[in-house]
Amino acid sequence: MSATSYGWLILAFPLAGTLLIGFGWLRPGGLPARLPGWIASGAILGAFLSSIGALIKLEDRPEDARSLVDSAWTYASTGDFKVDLAILVDPLSVFMCLVVSGVSFLIHVYSVAYMGGDRGYTRYFAYLNYFVFSMLLLVLAANFVLLIVGWAFVGAASYLLISYWYRRETATSAGIKAFVINVIGDVGLVVAAFLVFDKTGALDYAGVFGQADSAFGHNDGTLVAACLLILVGAFAKSAQLPLHTWLPDAMEGPTPVSALIHAATMVTAGVYLIARMHPLFEQAPTAADVSAIIGTATLVFAATVALAVTDLKRTIAYSTISQIGYMVLGVSVFAYASGMFHLMTHAFFKALLFMGAGSVISAMGGIQDMDRMGGFRKAMPFTFAAFLCGALALAAFPFTSGFFSKDEILAFTLERGGWYVALAIAGYVGAALTAFYAFRMVFRVFWGPPVQEARELEQGHLAHHPPANPATGEAEDSDVGFPAEEHHIAEREWPMRAAMGPLAVLALLAGFAQVPGVTDAIEKFLEPTFADSHFHESAPSDSSEWVGLVIGGLISIGGIAAAYFAYVRRRGVTLQLRDRFGRVHAFLVNKWYFDELFEAVFVRPVATAGGFGRAVIETRFVQDFLVGGAVGIVRVGTGIARSIQTGYLRAYALLLLFGVALLALYFLLASS
Amino acid sequence: MDVVWFLVLSAFIFVIGAAGVLTRRNPLVVLLCLELMLNAGNLALVAFARMHGGHAGQVFALIVMVIAACEVVIGLGIIVAMYRNRLPIDVDEMSELRG
Numbered sequence: 001m002s003a004t005s006y007g008w009l010i011l012a013f014p015l016a017g018t019l020l021i022g023f024g025w026l027r028p029g030g031l032p033a034r035l036p037g038w039i040a041s042g043a044i045l046g047a048f049l050s051s052i053g054a055l056i057k058l059e060d061r062p063e064d065a066r067s068l069v070d071s072a073w074t075y076a077s078t079g080d081f082k083v084d085l086a087i088l089v090d091p092l093s094v095f096m097c098l099v100v101s102g103v104s105f106l107i108h109v110y111s112v113a114y115m116g117g118d119r120g121y122t123r124y125f126a127y128l129n130y131f132v133f134s135m136l137l138l139v140l141a142a143n144f145v146l147l148i149v150g151w152a153f154v155g156a157a158s159y160l161l162i163s164y165w166y167r168r169e170t171a172t173s174a175g176i177k178a179f180v181i182n183v184i185g186d187v188g189l190v191v192a193a194f195l196v197f198d199k200t201g202a203l204d205y206a207g208v209f210g211q212a213d214s215a216f217g218h219n220d221g222t223l224v225a226a227c228l229l230i231l232v233g234a235f236a237k238s239a240q241l242p243l244h245t246w247l248p249d250a251m252e253g254p255t256p257v258s259a260l261i262h263a264a265t266m267v268t269a270g271v272y273l274i275a276r277m278h279p280l281f282e283q284a285p286t287a288a289d290v291s292a293i294i295g296t297a298t299l300v301f302a303a304t305v306a307l308a309v310t311d312l313k314r315t316i317a318y319s320t321i322s323q324i325g326y327m328v329l330g331v332s333v334f335a336y337a338s339g340m341f342h343l344m345t346h347a348f349f350k351a352l353l354f355m356g357a358g359s360v361i362s363a364m365g366g367i368q369d370m371d372r373m374g375g376f377r378k379a380m381p382f383t384f385a386a387f388l389c390g391a392l393a394l395a396a397f398p399f400t401s402g403f404f405s406k407d408e409i410l411a412f413t414l415e416r417g418g419w420y421v422a423l424a425i426a427g428y429v430g431a432a433l434t435a436f437y438a439f440r441m442v443f444r445v446f447w448g449p450p451v452q453e454a455r456e457l458e459q460g461h462l463a464h465h466p467p468a469n470p471a472t473g474e475a476e477d478s479d480v481g482f483p484a485e486e487h488h489i490a491e492r493e494w495p496m497r498a499a500m501g502p503l504a505v506l507a508l509l510a511g512f513a514q515v516p517g518v519t520d521a522i523e524k525f526l527e528p529t530f531a532d533s534h535f536h537e538s539a540p541s542d543s544s545e546w547v548g549l550v551i552g553g554l555i556s557i558g559g560i561a562a563a564y565f566a567y568v569r570r571r572g573v574t575l576q577l578r579d580r581f582g583r584v585h586a587f588l589v590n591k592w593y594f595d596e597l598f599e600a601v602f603v604r605p606v607a608t609a610g611g612f613g614r615a616v617i618e619t620r621f622v623q624d625f626l627v628g629g630a631v632g633i634v635r636v637g638t639g640i641a642r643s644i645q646t647g648y649l650r651a652y653a654l655l656l657l658f659g660v661a662l663l664a665l666y667f668l669l670a671s672s
Numbered sequence: 673m674d675v676v677w678f679l680v681l682s683a684f685i686f687v688i689g690a691a692g693v694l695t696r697r698n699p700l701v702v703l704l705c706l707e708l709m710l711n712a713g714n715l716a717l718v719a720f721a722r723m724h725g726g727h728a729g730q731v732f733a734l735i736v737m738v739i740a741a742c743e744v745v746i747g748l749g750i751i752v753a754m755y756r757n758r759l760p761i762d763v764d765e766m767s768e769l770r771g
Contacts (some may be wrong), residue, residue, distance in 0.1 A: 011701055646767065647767030647768060647771055648767050649767075651763070653690075657694070
């Protein structure tokens with residue numbers, strides 16, 4: 001089998017899975033318990049094995065022939081121009097497929113147990129497989145059309161999964177918010193594709209990128225506009241400033257969904273997009289600089305918010321926004337391999353952190369507030385170990401995976417010199433904050449005196465709280481459309497441990513795939529895709545990368561030590577700080593007032609304009625003037641017509657006579 | 673004889689008939705006046721036919737007579753029906769079609 005056949009298989013497995021589960025549900029009595037979960041996991045495992053097959057086939061080929069396009073059929077064809085349903089199998093797409101399907105598989109396995117008691121179990125796995133299919137379609141697309149299809153599918157899958165508990169009002173409104181912001185990005189991407197097509201006359205990657213240098217001048221206005229529009233799409237999907245507000249709200253979805261979509265895969269699509277479009281961005285460095293600045297701003301902003309938020313899942317969500325900021329910075333300063341490397345390590349440790357958080361939340365009986373947690377170290381040793389691995393990698397503790405990947409991006413940024421140094425310094429500030437908030441979570445959840453739930457768990461009992469919405473405290477039942485009570489199973493079921501174990505190992509060790517001066521597996525593998533990059537030669541030397549690594553390691557240890565001091569040694573010092581700097585704290589807890597800003601800038605003017613339109617334009621103009629006017633004219637006209645209809649025979653005869661006489665007179669006059 | 677005399681006579685009869693239709697309230701008289709108008713038309717048709725020496729006008733006049741007979745049958749039928757239903761024999765009372 002060729003590499004492209006494996007590419008088609010990668011798509012076929014999840015699609016078959018979602019159809020099988022979706023239609024299997026129609027069977028009388030539905031599918032047996034847990035079967036949908038295992039079907040879904042098997043489908044994703046199939047996709048993962050196919051990705052490995054594609055990888056092996058690709059490695060067999062010479063380096064300059066590792067970009068394969070295969071077309072299933074032609075969508076549209078006019079003259080010289082045609083759009084194919086085609087997939088592109090090259091190192092970048094295979095790399096993404098491996099990360100997406102690998103992490104997705106583990107999260108599916110985790111979900112089999114975690115969602116075990118939920119009444120919407122079948123629906124959940126049909127959605128989840130549909131999401132993986134969409135994501136792989138996005139990654140494998142060989143032209144803009146298929147990319148946009150995958151892009152929109154992913155947005156739809158995200159909407160379905162965020163509002164999975166559809167009787168929760170907060171969940172449905174979060175889903176709508178995510179979908180609307182994603183559609184803003186879709187529009188940007190579509191318009192960008194149009195601009196590119198207008199100039200190059202092609203929509204397939206090979207055709208567009210082949211002409212990137214000839215069709216556009218350096219920093220050509222149209223190209224910069226197209227790249228900025230691509231960035232709108234990328235930022236909406238990847239939750240970068242100012243389109244990030246949907247991601248923290250998306251935590252309304254089930255925790256494995258947060259792990260899969262809103263940490264490991266979908267939100268990194270924007271990073272993939274920028275890396276994929278690198279021939280365009282290198283020709284339009286202004287757009288790339290904008291992207292780098294926004295990425296840096298986002299990483300610092302989100303890290304500060306993560307310091308103050310007390311909801312466990314939302315803290316991790318802000319951490320995700322911040323980490324994607326690093327990736328965007330990486331691919332925007334043309335450190336593609338480093339950006340993709342960080343994408344991979346982040347997928348491992350962030351999925352792991354979410355799984356650990358899910359385990360803790362289930363032990364807390366659905367409560368997500370860190371203020372009410374503490375002392376889970378003894379009650380849940382496995383979750384504690386896994387969460388610690390994830391937090392170490394997130395904090396970039398020396399020799400964990402995050403250490404190598406994040407600091408490589410910053411070393412690359414430093415190497416660019418000039419004002420990029422400022423971005424790198426901001427990145428190091430963000431790194432210090434990251435280490436601090438990562439261990440803020442660890443110390444607040446696992447250290448300290450055990451809370452009642454933790455003590456009960458040590459005795460072997462699971463905490464039970466009446467089901468309630470963790471965001472608003474509203475009471476709920478556990479029927480379909482709400483979370484099931486039985487899903488509070490902590491870490492007891494083996495599928496959850498089986499999913500967290502490998503990820504913990506990967507979070508610690510994946511960094512050794514690319515150690516400066518020792519190994520460079522990722523960079524070497526991705527090289528054929530980025531061989532045409534103008535910045536290929538400007539990679540920092542091994543020694544300067546090690547300098548960056550040492551700085552990053554020291555910052556990380558410093559951040560962790562500060563967190564230890566603040567949350568373990570001198571508990572309460574943070575409370576004093578909060579009282580002292582109340583306004584700063586309020587500013588951070590309210591997420592820099594972004595939601596309020598959007599409310600004031602977009603929502604309220606539109607609502608006011610809508611109210612004005614309803615009161616004045618609709619009621620006065622349309623209803624009273626247009627409709628009322630037409631009715632009035634007809635009414636007056638019929639009044640006149642009615643007054644002629646007297647019912648008197650003789651009156652009709654008179655009118656008839658006069659009419660005929662007038663006609664006769666007219667013809668007489670006209671003829672003479 | 674000049675055709676004008678016939679036409680003048682025809683016009684007189686037509687106007688007498690029209691005035692009768694417009695002024696009288698008894699449906700029987702209205703029908704009679706209608707007959708007058710029709711026959712005024714017949715007179716004009718026959719007069720023109722003689723002037724031109726053709727037969728078309730004569731044939732038209734015969735057809736109009738047949739039509740007039742039919743109309744009178746229907747009209748008298750309606751009047752008999754009104755009488756049987758003890759309705760007033762007055763066209764101004766029959767004004768239920770007023771809009």
